[in-house]
Amino acid sequence: MxxxxxxxxxxxxxxxxxxxxxxxxxxxxxxxxxxxxxxxxxxxxxxxxNPLALPTTIDLANYADAWHYGKFSRGFINSIMLSGMTILIVLFCSSLAGYVLAGKKVRIWPLVLIYFLVAMTIPIQLFLFPLYFIFARLHLLGNLIAMSFVLAAINLPLAVLLMRTFFLQVPKELEEAAQIDGATTRQILWNIMLPVVSPGLITVAVIVGLASWNEFLLTSTFLQGEKNFTATLGFLSLNGTYNVDQGLMMAAAVIMIAPIIIFFISIQRYFIDGLVGGSVKG
Amino acid sequence: MQRFKHLRHSLWFVTLLLLGVTALSACAAAPDAASPSGSADAGGGERQTVTMWFWGAPPEHQETMKAVLVDPYNASQSEYELVVEFRNTVDKDISVALAAGEGPDIVYGSGPSFVAPYATAGKLENMDACSAANGWQDRILQPIYESGTVNGSLYSLPNSLNTLGIFYNKAVLEENGWTPPTTIEELEAIMDEAMAQGMYASVTGNKGWKPVNENYASLFLTHAAGPQAVHDALTGELAWTSPEIQAAVEKSAEWYQKGYLAGEDYVNLNFNDAVQLLADGRSPFFIGPTLVFQFATQFFQGEDAANLGFIPFPNVNEELAYPLYTLGTTASLSINANSDVKDAACAIIDRMMTDQFLVDMTARWPGYWGVPVKEINVDSSQLTGLSAEYLSAIADIMAAINSGNFGYFTATFFPPATQQEFINIDTVWLGTESASDMLERVETVFTEELNANLVPPIPAPAQ
Amino acid sequence: MKSFRYYILLLPALLLSMSVVLIPGLLTAYISFTDWNGVSPQINWIGLGNFRAIFADNVFWKALGNNIRWTILFVTVPVFIGMLSAVLLLGRRINATLYQLIYLFPYVLAPITNALLWLNIIFNPLTGVIGFLRKIGLNVPAPLGNINTALYAVAAVDIWHYWGFLTVVYLASLRQTPMDQVEAAQAEGANGWQVFRYVYFPSILPTVLLMYVMIIIFSFLTFDYVYLLTGGGPAHATEMLSTYAYTLGFSTFQVGRASAVGLVMSMFGLIAAAFYTWLSRREITE
The missing domain is CATH 1.20.5 (Single alpha-helices involved in coiled-coils or other helix-helix interfaces)
Structure with a gap:
C-alpha cells in the first residue's frame, strides 16, 4: 500500500x-x-x-485616440480587402497548379516544381526595384488590387507546394472513376477534387491571409497615400508621430493584436494543419 | 461522413469570404468614384488640385499648416486647390515616386544633395523664372539660395534653416550652480559632474532614425575641423584624411565613448524620449538640431516653456570664430517636372518664402519654419515662450550666415554616399574601425561623387 | 491534346509568379551590372564593377558574417526550445492544444507589432522594463546599444516570435511516429531518452532536416526584425545583407550596387534551394 x-x-x-x-x-x-x-x-x-504595475484606473480614451489617429477604420477595410483578394488569387492559381503537379499531368512537372521551390527562396530585395518601376509606369501604385497580385505572387510558391500535398492525399480511384464515367477535366476538378481538398483550401487561405495582413515592406513601398493604408501601415505611421504617448501606442498595439489572436484561435486547427502539412513529410 | 462535414464547412467559409470581399470592394470603390465631384468648387467651377507631400506631423501641427498655408491660399484664388498629404514615409515615397515620373506637384526633399540627381535626371523643374518673377535672390540668404542651384539654375529652396546647438534645462543648471557654457572645457566639466550625479551628460539618440548620427558628425566637423577645412574638403582641395578632419572625427568618438551622448542609451532614445528626459530634469543638456523645438512644445508646456534655453555649441578649436553655426536645412521644396500646375506650385512656394510666413508658422509650430530670408522685418512681438526662443535662435543664425560664420551640415551639403559614410560614423564611436580607416573610405567615395558631379554648390565661409 | 489542357491550368500560377518575381528578378540581375542610380534615364554597363565594389566593402563582409551568426543562432536556440517543448507536450494528454496555441501567438502577429512592443515596453529606458529595472536600482545595460549584444537582442525578439512554430511542427512529426514501435521499445525497457533517440528521432529526422533548410534560407533573407529594431546599427553590429541592400537602394542612390547585393543573397538562397530539392527528391520523384 x-x-x-x-x-x-x-x-x-x-x-x-x-x-x-x-x-x-x-x-x-x-x-x-x-x-x-x-x-x-x-x-x-x-x-x-512603472510599466509593470497593474492599472489603477481603466482609461479607454487611449483606444478611441489610437483608433482615430491610426485611421484604423479605413485601415481595417483596406487590410480585409487586400488580404481577401490575395487569398482568392492564391487559391485560384495554387489549386489549379497543385492539381496538375500532384497528378503529374504534364511532362515538365518536375521543372515547374523546382521553379516554385527556387521562387520561395528569392529575396524581395531582388525584384523590389524593377517591380516598382513597372508599377509606376503602369500607374498601379496605390492600387489595392494590383498590390494583392504582388502579395499573391510572393505567397504562391508555398501555396502551390501545399496544395500539391493536399491533392496527393486524394485517392487516385476517385479521379479514375470519374474519368470512366466520362467527366470533363473541369467537372472532375470542380465537382470532385476541389470539394475533397477544401480543408486544404482553407489552410492555404489562412496562411496566406495572415502573411498578407502582416506584410509591411512591400505594402509601405507600393501603397502610397493614406487612403490606401492598411491597418499595419496605419500602426507603423502612428509610431512615427505619436510615440510620445506610450499609452496610445499600446492601445494601438492591442487593436492590432486582438483581432488576429481571436481569428487565430477560431481557425487554429486549419492553421496548424497547414504548418504541419507544409513541413512534415508523412 | 467526417469528410463530408468538413466539406460543408469549408464551402461556407469560401463563399462567405467571397461575399465579404465583393461587398467591401464595392464599398471602397464608391467614395473613390465620387471624389472628382467632391473636389469641385462650391461655386461650380472646377478647381485644379495642387498636391504637396509632407512628413507625418502631429495633428496640432497639421492644423497650423492648414490655417497658415492651405486655407489662406485656397481662399486667395479660385483656380487651384492646395492639398497637403502628411506621410510618415515621405522620403521613400518621394524618391520612388519621382524616379517613376510620378509624385506631388510640390516636391518635398531632404536637401540639395537629394535634389541634384533628380534635377540632372529631369525630374524637377527649373525654378529660375519663378525666382526672377518673385525676386527670391534679393530675399533669400545667399549661401542658401546658392546651395539650391544645380549647374547655376535654381531647383530647390529649403523651407527652413536648421542648425545644431545646445538645448539646456535652465532649472537644472540653476539648481547645480552651473552657468551656460561658452567653452568646450566648461561644457565637458558640467557633463562630467552631471554623470557623477547619476544624470545623463546630455540626452539624444538614434532610435528609429539612424541618420541622427550625422548631427554629431556635422557638429564636430564644424567646431573642431572648422568651416574652412570642410569647405576645402567638399570642393576637393583638401583630402578628407587630413589631420584636422581626423581630429574632429576622433573628438566625436571621444565624446561618445565618455558617454556624453546619452551613453549606452543612445540607440534606445529618440528625440521625443530625449526631450522628455530633458524636461524631467534628468539631464542638463540636449545637444541637437533646432528642429527639436517642435518636439519640445509637448514637454515644456505652460510655465515650463521658460525653462528651455538654447545656446551655440562651443568651439573645440579655439581659433574659430564664436558663435559659429552649422548651416543646415530641414527639407527642400521643388517643383515636379511632370506637374500640370507649375505656376500654382511656384506661387505657393513663394508664399512660404517670406518673413511673415516664418513668424506666423513659428507662433504655433516653433522649430520647423525658420524660412531662410535675409532678415525678419515683420512684427514678431506676439511670439512668446518657445516660439520666441526659437525665433531668437534663428535670428542669430541669420546674422552668423550673413557674416559668413557657418559650417556645413552633412545632410544639406554632402553628396549622398559621402553623407551615408558620416551617418555610419558610429563604427568609429564604437571602436570597430579607426577614424583614419573611415576617412580613407570617405575620400574614395567622395572622389567618385565629385567626379560624377554629385556635390552641391558649397558657399564659401568667411575668410 | 489532353496535356495541353493541363498546361493551361498551370498557366495562371506560372504567369503570375513570372511577371512579379522572375522578370523583375532578371531585370535586377541586369541592373547589377550597371551604374544605375534609380533615377537617371542614363544606364551604363559597368561589368563587374558593382561586385568588385561590394566585395571590397568591409560592411558587406560584416553583414555576411552577421547573417552567418544569425543562422547559427537560429539552428540552435529555437530548435532546442522547440524540440524540448514538443517532446514535453507529446507526453501530455490534456491541454497540449492550449499550449500550442499560446506558443503560436507571437508567430501569428505582425513583425511590426512585435518589434514595436519590444522596443517600447521592454527596451525603452523611459517606458520599458529596462527603464523600470534601472529606476529600482539595478544597473541593466542597454541590449540594443552595445555592439556586442545588439545582434543577440534582435535575434532574441525574432526567436521569441519564431520558436512556437517549431514546437508545432516537431510535435506533429513526433505524433506520426508509429505507436507500435514506441510501445515495443518501452516493453524492452528503454528509458525516455533511449525511446527518443532510437525511435522518435529517426522518425522525425526528415522533418528536422527540412526545417534546418528552411531556417537557413530565411536566415539569409532576414529583414523585418532587424530593420524595425536597429536598422542595422549600432556601427553595423546588426547589419544584414538585406538591410545593407536596402540602404544602398533607398538612401544612397546606388541601385546598381543594391541589385548586386540582392543577386548575391539569392545565390545563397539558390544553394539552399538546391539542397532542399535534393532533400525532397524522394517526394518529387515518388
Whole structure:
C-alpha cells in the first residue's frame, strides 16, 4: 500500500517538472503581450512610473485616440480587402497548379516544381526595384488590387507546394472513376477534387491571409497615400508621430493584436494543419 | 461522413469570404468614384488640385499648416486647390515616386544633395523664372539660395534653416550652480559632474532614425575641423584624411565613448524620449538640431516653456570664430517636372518664402519654419515662450550666415554616399574601425561623387 | 491534346509568379551590372564593377558574417526550445492544444507589432522594463546599444516570435511516429531518452532536416526584425545583407550596387534551394 503511494507521488513529481517548463515557456510567449494589454489603459506618465504595475484606473480614451489617429477604420477595410483578394488569387492559381503537379499531368512537372521551390527562396530585395518601376509606369501604385497580385505572387510558391500535398492525399480511384464515367477535366476538378481538398483550401487561405495582413515592406513601398493604408501601415505611421504617448501606442498595439489572436484561435486547427502539412513529410 | 462535414464547412467559409470581399470592394470603390465631384468648387467651377507631400506631423501641427498655408491660399484664388498629404514615409515615397515620373506637384526633399540627381535626371523643374518673377535672390540668404542651384539654375529652396546647438534645462543648471557654457572645457566639466550625479551628460539618440548620427558628425566637423577645412574638403582641395578632419572625427568618438551622448542609451532614445528626459530634469543638456523645438512644445508646456534655453555649441578649436553655426536645412521644396500646375506650385512656394510666413508658422509650430530670408522685418512681438526662443535662435543664425560664420551640415551639403559614410560614423564611436580607416573610405567615395558631379554648390565661409 | 489542357491550368500560377518575381528578378540581375542610380534615364554597363565594389566593402563582409551568426543562432536556440517543448507536450494528454496555441501567438502577429512592443515596453529606458529595472536600482545595460549584444537582442525578439512554430511542427512529426514501435521499445525497457533517440528521432529526422533548410534560407533573407529594431546599427553590429541592400537602394542612390547585393543573397538562397530539392527528391520523384 505504502509502496503504491510513493510510486504515485514520484510520478507526480516527475510530471510536475516538465509541466513547469511548459508553463514557463507559455509565460515567455505571453508576458510581453500582457504588458501591452495592461499598459494600454494607462496614462503615459503612469507607464513611465512603472510599466509593470497593474492599472489603477481603466482609461479607454487611449483606444478611441489610437483608433482615430491610426485611421484604423479605413485601415481595417483596406487590410480585409487586400488580404481577401490575395487569398482568392492564391487559391485560384495554387489549386489549379497543385492539381496538375500532384497528378503529374504534364511532362515538365518536375521543372515547374523546382521553379516554385527556387521562387520561395528569392529575396524581395531582388525584384523590389524593377517591380516598382513597372508599377509606376503602369500607374498601379496605390492600387489595392494590383498590390494583392504582388502579395499573391510572393505567397504562391508555398501555396502551390501545399496544395500539391493536399491533392496527393486524394485517392487516385476517385479521379479514375470519374474519368470512366466520362467527366470533363473541369467537372472532375470542380465537382470532385476541389470539394475533397477544401480543408486544404482553407489552410492555404489562412496562411496566406495572415502573411498578407502582416506584410509591411512591400505594402509601405507600393501603397502610397493614406487612403490606401492598411491597418499595419496605419500602426507603423502612428509610431512615427505619436510615440510620445506610450499609452496610445499600446492601445494601438492591442487593436492590432486582438483581432488576429481571436481569428487565430477560431481557425487554429486549419492553421496548424497547414504548418504541419507544409513541413512534415508523412 | 467526417469528410463530408468538413466539406460543408469549408464551402461556407469560401463563399462567405467571397461575399465579404465583393461587398467591401464595392464599398471602397464608391467614395473613390465620387471624389472628382467632391473636389469641385462650391461655386461650380472646377478647381485644379495642387498636391504637396509632407512628413507625418502631429495633428496640432497639421492644423497650423492648414490655417497658415492651405486655407489662406485656397481662399486667395479660385483656380487651384492646395492639398497637403502628411506621410510618415515621405522620403521613400518621394524618391520612388519621382524616379517613376510620378509624385506631388510640390516636391518635398531632404536637401540639395537629394535634389541634384533628380534635377540632372529631369525630374524637377527649373525654378529660375519663378525666382526672377518673385525676386527670391534679393530675399533669400545667399549661401542658401546658392546651395539650391544645380549647374547655376535654381531647383530647390529649403523651407527652413536648421542648425545644431545646445538645448539646456535652465532649472537644472540653476539648481547645480552651473552657468551656460561658452567653452568646450566648461561644457565637458558640467557633463562630467552631471554623470557623477547619476544624470545623463546630455540626452539624444538614434532610435528609429539612424541618420541622427550625422548631427554629431556635422557638429564636430564644424567646431573642431572648422568651416574652412570642410569647405576645402567638399570642393576637393583638401583630402578628407587630413589631420584636422581626423581630429574632429576622433573628438566625436571621444565624446561618445565618455558617454556624453546619452551613453549606452543612445540607440534606445529618440528625440521625443530625449526631450522628455530633458524636461524631467534628468539631464542638463540636449545637444541637437533646432528642429527639436517642435518636439519640445509637448514637454515644456505652460510655465515650463521658460525653462528651455538654447545656446551655440562651443568651439573645440579655439581659433574659430564664436558663435559659429552649422548651416543646415530641414527639407527642400521643388517643383515636379511632370506637374500640370507649375505656376500654382511656384506661387505657393513663394508664399512660404517670406518673413511673415516664418513668424506666423513659428507662433504655433516653433522649430520647423525658420524660412531662410535675409532678415525678419515683420512684427514678431506676439511670439512668446518657445516660439520666441526659437525665433531668437534663428535670428542669430541669420546674422552668423550673413557674416559668413557657418559650417556645413552633412545632410544639406554632402553628396549622398559621402553623407551615408558620416551617418555610419558610429563604427568609429564604437571602436570597430579607426577614424583614419573611415576617412580613407570617405575620400574614395567622395572622389567618385565629385567626379560624377554629385556635390552641391558649397558657399564659401568667411575668410 | 489532353496535356495541353493541363498546361493551361498551370498557366495562371506560372504567369503570375513570372511577371512579379522572375522578370523583375532578371531585370535586377541586369541592373547589377550597371551604374544605375534609380533615377537617371542614363544606364551604363559597368561589368563587374558593382561586385568588385561590394566585395571590397568591409560592411558587406560584416553583414555576411552577421547573417552567418544569425543562422547559427537560429539552428540552435529555437530548435532546442522547440524540440524540448514538443517532446514535453507529446507526453501530455490534456491541454497540449492550449499550449500550442499560446506558443503560436507571437508567430501569428505582425513583425511590426512585435518589434514595436519590444522596443517600447521592454527596451525603452523611459517606458520599458529596462527603464523600470534601472529606476529600482539595478544597473541593466542597454541590449540594443552595445555592439556586442545588439545582434543577440534582435535575434532574441525574432526567436521569441519564431520558436512556437517549431514546437508545432516537431510535435506533429513526433505524433506520426508509429505507436507500435514506441510501445515495443518501452516493453524492452528503454528509458525516455533511449525511446527518443532510437525511435522518435529517426522518425522525425526528415522533418528536422527540412526545417534546418528552411531556417537557413530565411536566415539569409532576414529583414523585418532587424530593420524595425536597429536598422542595422549600432556601427553595423546588426547589419544584414538585406538591410545593407536596402540602404544602398533607398538612401544612397546606388541601385546598381543594391541589385548586386540582392543577386548575391539569392545565390545563397539558390544553394539552399538546391539542397532542399535534393532533400525532397524522394517526394518529387515518388
Amino acid at each position: 505504502s509502496h503504491n503511494v510513493s510510486d504515485h507521488a514520484k510520478r507526480k513529481i516527475g510530471n510536475a517538472f516538465p509541466h513547469l517548463i511548459l508553463i514557463i515557456l507559455a509565460a515567455i510567449a505571453l508576458a510581453p503581450l500582457l504588458l501591452v494589454l495592461i499598459n494600454s489603459v494607462k496614462e503615459h506618465a503612469d507607464i513611465v512610473r
